[in-house]
Amino acid sequence: MENLYIEATRYTPEISADAQKGEVKFYGSSYPENANEFYKPVSEWIEKYLNEQNTSLEVNFYIYYFNTSTSKSYLNILEILEKFSQNNKDVHINWYYTKDDEDSLDSGERLFMELDLKYQLIAVDNI
């Protein structure tokens, strides 16, 4: 399966999806005009990757800011991961938030509310 790489812009994160390593990484901030459209290739990649024989995936979010339109797309991605996780795929998510920034932690916490997923919220000095 092919890897996916999307370069960062001023308002969208760098995204890399590596099938060999079994890792998807988001890095930067996210406030596109239409998040749905922007994140579609990523959710499609994840769905395809987990639909194939692959059994495990680690997802790392290093996102220091995302808008509400993006929160909808992230929830959509997390729901896909939840579905596979409940189907015996080993899915693990790390959400990195900025230490000393309550909003950053709150944004992460909210995202995972009511989801049946293995995840960790990890404080870092600066993203």
Added chain:
Amino acid sequence: MQKNIVELLQSSFIADVDGKAILAFSGVMSQDTIVGLGDALRSELHHYFPLSVVNKVFAIYIEMAQNVLHYSHSKADINGKETGVGSILVFKMEAAYQLVSVNLITQAQKDFIEKKINVVNQFTFNEIREFYLKKRKESVEGNSKGAGLGFIDIIRRTTEPLQYDFEPVDDNLYYFYLSSRVLTS
């Protein structure tokens, strides 16, 4: 159709703001413009405040500006794409920043917005979370470009009620003023 900056500063809603205008824009609120003004705002705030404050003001700025982009009744055609026209102003106060967005809306939008703000303005922290969950579920199924979560996102970051006003233009149109304050100390 939109007021220019001088007209905005003289409007009764904004004339009441007790602060120095550090940023004011009135025009086509395209994504490029939002990003450019946002960068300017971030670098200005970085001179004075830690990242947590910078991010808070920035987040509110983005929700307000993209609200204008998506929902202003006044639109411009930019490369075949409908783009909202409106204004955004940022004021520096003694120990706070105040952000104000202004755009044209219809009577139907006014009724909807007024009801929505009145509901979210009364929420406690936990109620904001519950409402957020409910709305988020609805919006994932819906089709809107935004998430319909802008107002609550602003409130949860500031924990202050939103200030707003509607200024009639004619039988069906209003200028919608939305304001939020971020304390810096």
